[in-house]
Amino acid sequence: MAAVSLKIDGKTVETAPGRSVMQAARDAGIGIPALCDHPALPPEGACRICLVEIEGQRAPQPACTFQVSAGLVVQTRSPHVVAARKLVLELLLSDHPLDCLTCESTGSCLLQDLAYEYDVKGDRWRGRHHDYPVDSSNPFIQVDRNKCIVCRRCVRACNSINGVEAISIFHRGFNASIGFGADGPMQDSPCEFCGSCVAVCPTGALRPKLAIGKGRPWQVKKVDTICSYCGVGCKLTLHVRDNRIIGADGAWDGPVNRGWTCVKGRFGHDYVRHPDRLTKPRVRHYLLHGGKKRRDGTGWDWVETDWDTALEVAARGLCQIRGKYGADSIGVLCSAKCLNEENYLMNKLARQVIGTNNIDHCARL
Amino acid sequence: MKSDSLSTTSSFEPVLTRNIHRPGSEKIETYLGNGGYRAARRALERTPAEIIQLIKDSGLRGRGGAGFPAGVKWEFMPRDASQKYLAVNTDEGEPGTFKDREIVERDPHQVIEGALIAAYAVGAGRAFVYIRGEFFLGVKRWTKAIADAYEHGFLGKNILKSGFDLEMSVHRGAGAYICGEETAMLESLEGKPGNPRLKPPYPAQAGLFGLPTLVHNIETLACIPHIIERGPDWFAGIGTAQSKGPKIFSVSGHVNRPGNYELPLGVTLREIIYTHAGGVRDGRRLKAVIPGGASTPIMTAMQIDVPMAFETLRAAGSELGTGAVIVMDETTCMVEVARRLTRFFSHESCGRCVPCRIGSVRLYEALERVERGQGEIPDIDRILELAHGIGGITFCPMGTALVNPARSAIKCFRNEFEDHVRKGHCVVSRRAFRGGPDGKDSHRR
Ligand SMILES: Cc1cc2nc3c(=O)[nH]c(=O)nc-3n(C[C@H](O)[C@H](O)[C@H](O)COP(=O)(O)O)c2cc1C
Ligand code: SF4
Ligand code: SF4
Numbered sequence: 111m112a113a114v115s116l117k118i119d120g121k122t123v124e125t126a127p128g129r130s131v132m133q134a135a136r137d138a139g140i141g142i143p144a145l146c147d148h149p150a151l152p153p154e155g156a157c158r159i160c161l162v163e164i165e166g167q168r169a170p171q172p173a174c175t176f177q178v179s180a181g182l183v184v185q186t187r188s189p190h191v192v193a194a195r196k197l198v199l200e201l202l203l204s205d206h207p208l209d210c211l212t213c214e215s216t217g218s219c220l221l222q223d224l225a226y227e228y229d230v231k232g233d234r235w236r237g238r239h240h241d242y243p244v245d246s247s248n249p250f251i252q253v254d255r256n257k258c259i260v261c262r263r264c265v266r267a268c269n270s271i272n273g274v275e276a277i278s279i280f281h282r283g284f285n286a287s288i289g290f291g292a293d294g295p296m297q298d299s300p301c302e303f304c305g306s307c308v309a310v311c312p313t314g315a316l317r318p319k320l321a322i323g324k325g326r327p328w329q330v331k332k333v334d335t336i337c338s339y340c341g342v343g344c345k346l347t348l349h350v351r352d353n354r355i356i357g358a359d360g361a362w363d364g365p366v367n368r369g370w371t372c373v374k375g376r377f378g379h380d381y382v383r384h385p386d387r388l389t390k391p392r393v394r395h396y397l398l399h400g401g402k403k404r405r406d407g408t409g410w411d412w413v414e415t416d417w418d419t420a421l422e423v424a425a426r427g428l429c430q431i432r433g434k435y436g437a438d439s440i441g442v443l444c445s446a447k448c449l450n451e452e453n454y455l456m457n458k459l460a461r462q463v464i465g466t467n468n469i470d471h472c473a474r475l
Numbered sequence: 476m477k478s479d480s481l482s483t484t485s486s487f488e489p490v491l492t493r494n495i496h497r498p499g500s501e502k503i504e505t506y507l508g509n510g511g512y513r514a515a516r517r518a519l520e521r522t523p524a525e526i527i528q529l530i531k532d533s534g535l536r537g538r539g540g541a542g543f544p545a546g547v548k549w550e551f552m553p554r555d556a557s558q559k560y561l562a563v564n565t566d567e568g569e570p571g572t573f574k575d576r577e578i579v580e581r582d583p584h585q586v587i588e589g590a591l592i593a594a595y596a597v598g599a600g601r602a603f604v605y606i607r608g609e610f611f612l613g614v615k616r617w618t619k620a621i622a623d624a625y626e627h628g629f630l631g632k633n634i635l636k637s638g639f640d641l642e643m644s645v646h647r648g649a650g651a652y653i654c655g656e657e658t659a660m661l662e663s664l665e666g667k668p669g670n671p672r673l674k675p676p677y678p679a680q681a682g683l684f685g686l687p688t689l690v691h692n693i694e695t696l697a698c699i700p701h702i703i704e705r706g707p708d709w710f711a712g713i714g715t716a717q718s719k720g721p722k723i724f725s726v727s728g729h730v731n732r733p734g735n736y737e738l739p740l741g742v743t744l745r746e747i748i749y750t751h752a753g754g755v756r757d758g759r760r761l762k763a764v765i766p767g768g769a770s771t772p773i774m775t776a777m778q779i780d781v782p783m784a785f786e787t788l789r790a791a792g793s794e795l796g797t798g799a800v801i802v803m804d805e806t807t808c809m810v811e812v813a814r815r816l817t818r819f820f821s822h823e824s825c826g827r828c829v830p831c832r833i834g835s836v837r838l839y840e841a842l843e844r845v846e847r848g849q850g851e852i853p854d855i856d857r858i859l860e861l862a863h864g865i866g867g868i869t870f871c872p873m874g875t876a877l878v879n880p881a882r883s884a885i886k887c888f889r890n891e892f893e894d895h896v897r898k899g900h901c902v903v904s905r906r907a908f909r910g911g912p913d914g915k916d917s918h919r920r
């Protein structure tokens with residue numbers, strides 16, 4: 111389709127038809143503030159922070175929902191829209207805890223950043239405010255409704271990224287707030303704890319419990335990696351402080367996951383430093399040093415060893431079994447945690463080295 | 476103030492309300508006995524395009540508040556869609572408005588007939604009636620009327636042997652003002668929370684369950700059989716340049732005879748109040764009028780010679796809205812009026828967008844402080860600043876309407892707000908403030 115040409119802040123911008131003013135501006139490197147809008151989610155138009163002036167329109171329009179058309183003339187920083195944004199921020203802050211000092215989101219909070227940018231304090235329209243109990247009854251996600259700005263990013267992420275529809279808005283007006291399932295605890299809802307909601311929440315309302323208190327964004331090194339849990343190969347960005355993983359995000363540019371992860375990828379990184387984690391191969395004592403194969407003696411104990419030794423022991427055992435009972439007495443079960451290539455090699459090992467067709471995969475069971 | 480004036484509309488004969496005072500007016504027999512469903516029979520003999528043209532020629536504009544030309548909306552309905560819907564808006568939640576309720580309770584067949592003609596003209600095979608949950612009698616009357624219309628062959632398959640089918644059902648709301656807004660109503664009909672939708676797409680493009688949907692207020696639909704019967708010229712001959720036809724004005728407040736009055740559009744407020752509604756109660760002086768329901772700006776007694784029409788009220792700084800006239804006499808405290816109406820809107824905010832969700836509460840709180848004499852003079856300008864800031868930046872029109880009471884009350888009666896602040900009590904109602912800590916019931920005589 112033919113490109114559409116419009117003017118944003120005096121700059122001519124070419125974009126595809128059907129895009130929003132927000133998208134067109136973003137592509138052109140012009141920043142328009144957004145709270146409810148998120149590139150991975152359908153537009154919502156709820157927060158009104160992205161208001162821009164559009165020639166020919168009586169009132170300011172939200173950039174995130176206004177579609178481009180040829181010849182549009184947009185002002186993103188006119189005094190009128192800056193005043194409107196300030197009012198929106200003042201109103202949001204008028205019902206916000208303002209405990210940024212200890213808030214887990216300090217440094218990664220869009221509300222904080224915008225309040226700073228627009229020089230808005232929280233004292234202009236103070237009045238009735240909410241005092242919800244903080245819910246940390248599940249192992250992964252802390253829910254603090256006092257910090258929720260009802261942007262519905264989490265609702266949309268749950269619906270359109272994970273497809274679970276565990277989150278919705280309960281009550282109306284000033285008391286509108288997020289809720290799970292039939293407005294109970296998160297763990298009693300259909301929630302799968304994929305954490306997509308946490309990833310998109312612009313404030314401190316939804317936070318990963320494992321990361322709380324572990325480090326500010328500027329103390330954290332971001333390391334891109336591929337998740338080690340399964341063969342899907344989701345791209346993760348690990349948050350590392352003092353060589354310890356304190357959190358993980360799905361990378362939005364990950365070709366297979368595009369930001370999404372499952373509960374393990376996002377929250378299951380404490381195993382890395384866990385004292386129970388095995389970091390070296392182990393072999394039963396009797397296999398290395400001879401003696402009886404008995405469960406009650408020391409021969410049954412695990413002995414740490416090197417890989418060559420461990421593999422040699424395993425190979426020897428397999429050869430013995432094959433020699434005694436035949437190749438079909440051996441079966442191979444592959445793992446979804448292995449890569450395609452590893453599974454392929456396992457298949458070669460089973461069929462061509464061991465000589466059996468007894469091979470299957472856990473994901474098929 | 477002149478307390479009496481000659482009626483300019485004495486020759487006007489009511490049509491929409493002509494049956495409602497007959498005994499058993501809600502029954503299909505009564506309706507049929509007075510020429511009911513004759514218009515539908517005629518309409519079904521003509522082509523849909525002809526009907527649309529008639530409605531366009533009549534100049535009929537929506538009676539639900541926005542005043543959008545009905546014929547234009549009908550033309551927006553895509554011709555090629557295989558399935559289309561009609562949604563009948565009986566949510567009527569605008570404070571001061573009680574016309575739809577009377578129509579449903581006393582003459583539901585008039586609306587069914589209008590709906591049938593509209594559905595035929597735009598090719599909708601299914602009509603969903605959405606009715607405010609508190610209208611218990613209305614629900615009963617709708618349900619009975621629909622059942623009777625099915626029985627007499629005015630609904631269902633092959634209506635009057637025309638080959639046209641229309642199914643109709645009633646759905647009750649759960650008590651939210653915002654569900655009268657057409658897209659919130661569609662959400663509610665779909666079983667979802669009543670939040671307005673993003674527009675575009677408009678309901679005519681993608682409405683109920685994603686299908687093209689024509690949404691109408693029931694007073695709009697009630698006009699349609701009469702336009703078919705008497706012709707578009709008759710309808711266009713009533714009213715002003717841009718506001719045609721008869722209109723039901725719900726008059727409430729400090730008048731001697733509150734009630735619904737069907738009058739031609741363009742009738743003056745003065746005539747409505749003094750000739751039809753019997754003037755201000757106890758011979759008191761008129762102080763202020765809200766001309767079109769709670770969301771329309773307040774006007775002063777000086778302005779009542781304005782004709783009640785879309786264009787004239789807009790020029791006068793207000794709106795025709797639903798045509799619900801709320802009359803206030805000299806004993807009314809305008810600070811209290813602004814505070815209470817703002818409370819209504821903040822209570823009814825759906826909570827979707829920030830300016831309405833939080834702004835309405837802050838506006839209410841500021842008004843409450845001033846009313847109780849706890850504010851300072853600059854607080855009055857802060858109220859205006861907030862109202863001005865919220866207006867025009869909300870997701871739906873409700874957020875913008877919510878600032879009208881505060882803004883217009885200060886504009887017209889600023890001295891009363893200042894009196895509250897300076898004197899700490901209300902000069903108008905001679906009320907003192909108990910100054911209760913919770914702010915509730917702070918008034919006493
Ligand atoms: C906050 C709000 C509340 C509304 N409530 C009603 C209502 O109760 N009844 C109604 O008919 N229209 C109501 N409307 C207007 C509808 O959105 C819509 O314009 C109307 O139903 C269209 O019908 P009409 O063209 O026949 O007027 C409301 C609009 C808003 C913004
Ligand atoms: S919890 Fe976060 S993402 Fe969800 S609505 Fe609240 S602020 Fe938005
Ligand atoms: S203005 Fe916003 S919060 Fe208010 S009713 Fe409309 S969408 Fe809901």
Ligand code: FES
Pocket residue numbers: 143144145146147154155156157158159160161172173174175
């Ligand atoms: S970012 Fe556009 S309205 Fe929230």
